[in-house]
Amino acid sequence: MNLMPVTTDHRKISIAPMMDWTDRHCRYFMRSLSPGCMLYTEMITAAAIVRGDAVKLLRYDESEHPIALQLGGNDPAMMTRAARRAEEFAYDEININIGCPSDRVISGQFGACLMRTPAIVAACFRSMRDAVDVPVTIKNRIGIDDHDSYEFLENFVETLSAAGCSKFVVHARIAILGGMSPKDNRSVPPLDYERVFRLKREHPELEIVLNGGVQDIEQIDELLQQLDGVMIGRQAYQHPYFLVEIEHYLRPEWQMPDRHAIVAQMIPYIEEQLAQGERLHRITRHMLGLFAGQPGARAWRRYLSENDHQDGAGVEVVLAALEAMPVAVQAAIARTAR
């Protein structure tokens, strides 16, 4: 993949950690859309890395830099061992998940419920920071349950800041623990950007990245006037071409690749992965939204999703999905490819 040098501006934009979504194939695809934004892995528990197949969990393609590993856990010793492994794999950042509200995570006493016990998070942070050179950061909510105030958020952040943490990615809504699904927890509690702005205003020395509900370039532009960065989740996954538009916003001189060129860039990667035994669907499932909002999007999506999981499916399925798009769209693709 041809990559451009990453600028400081690039790191202002990051793609959120998303379980089952931002795996290594998804990140490779996203990198083909945006040469510079910061990519986050799905949350991986520290215990899985320490006790499980760390190589399988942590491997990634060189092109994915800058890349952050997101860790889940609450035990300083375990988190530190996982952080050391992450450092061996040359991750650019290690991020601690203090935002996940799932039942599995609550029963393990990590994720969002740790906002209630900042001292435990600080103990993990300190131990990790002392053990590795790679920056350790936090991703948290603005509150949980009835702890829904600026003071609660500030107390959490100040405790971590006193432990040495200088970067916080703040999902600008509270988490409701117990009784609300993770999906609803990403849309039902209202967004409160003002609370995040105030955090930055009152703690200008901290790097504050806002996450939650970011949909378009105008919004990114406005948010960057007040904050250090913006993290984008669902909009980037469901409308991946948005990443190309963001890159273009950061570097207006950049020649935007069209969607067809993005597919073409993915073909050698797909072939290489299939040769290693990967299944086509594991990669193309992340590409379904590439034509979202464009004529032919439905045909692309339908053809791929109906054919990419069959035994032996190869790149011919991807090419056929392009051909399944209406003739008018193919003509437009051919014109831009010329």
Ligand SMILES: Cc1cc2nc3c(=O)[nH]c(=O)nc-3n(C[C@H](O)[C@H](O)[C@H](O)COP(=O)(O)O)c2cc1C
């Ligand atoms: C499918 C899915 C999985 C997610 N998994 C994680 C995760 O592993 N770690 C995490 O911190 N947040 C996770 N999130 C939350 C996102 O990182 C982000 O905070 C949330 O989607 C709000 O941002 P958005 O409105 O831009 O999507 C997940 C979100 C989605 C949609």
